[in-house]
Amino acid sequence: MAVFKTIDQIMQNKWNPHSQDIKDYKKFPKKNLKYSIKEVYSYQDIEVWEELYHKPGNIGIYAAWSPFVECYILVHYLFLDTNFGIETYNDENAMDNLVSRAKELGITLSSDNIWVDSIDFQNFTEI
Numbered sequence: 001m002a003v004f005k006t007i008d009q010i011m012q013n014k015w016n017p018h019s020q021d022i023k024d025y026k027k028f029p030k031k032n033l034k035y036s037i038k039e040v041y042s043y044q045d046i047e048v049w050e051e052l053y054h055k056p057g058n059i060g061i062y063a064a065w066s067p068f069v070e071c072y073i074l075v076h077y078l079f080l081d082t083n084f085g086i087e088t089y090n091d092e093n094a095m096d097n098l099v100s101r102a103k104e105l106g107i108t109l110s111s112d113n114i115w116v117d118s119i120d121f122q123n124f125t126e127i
Helices: 007-012 094-104 118-123
Strands: 048-055 059-066 072-076 086-089
Touching: 072 094, 086 094
Parallel strands: none
Antiparallel strands: 048 059, 059 072, 072 086
């Protein structure tokens, strides 16, 4: 089951395994999945994040969900009060860079699959 959080929930619930408090997120935004250099986002610009990995109190990895853009964050919960607390990946190589960084930390992420409900498949364009 997918878990969705706001940046505030990510920052405040670092020890909680999951916090499924967001009920009104858009299931599948109508958005082209291709990366555009004009759409570089800061983590503060993202309203809803999808949790990709979470080890309570240690590390969380999240993908932007609303807006649905190529932006990922790796959160070091122990260092949230420092400049090293959140690593942002939001360029044309964002996913590859995130997967490499996660691997350095001993975390395996897959970057070759995307899940799209068949009913909403027509809303996406092929990469």
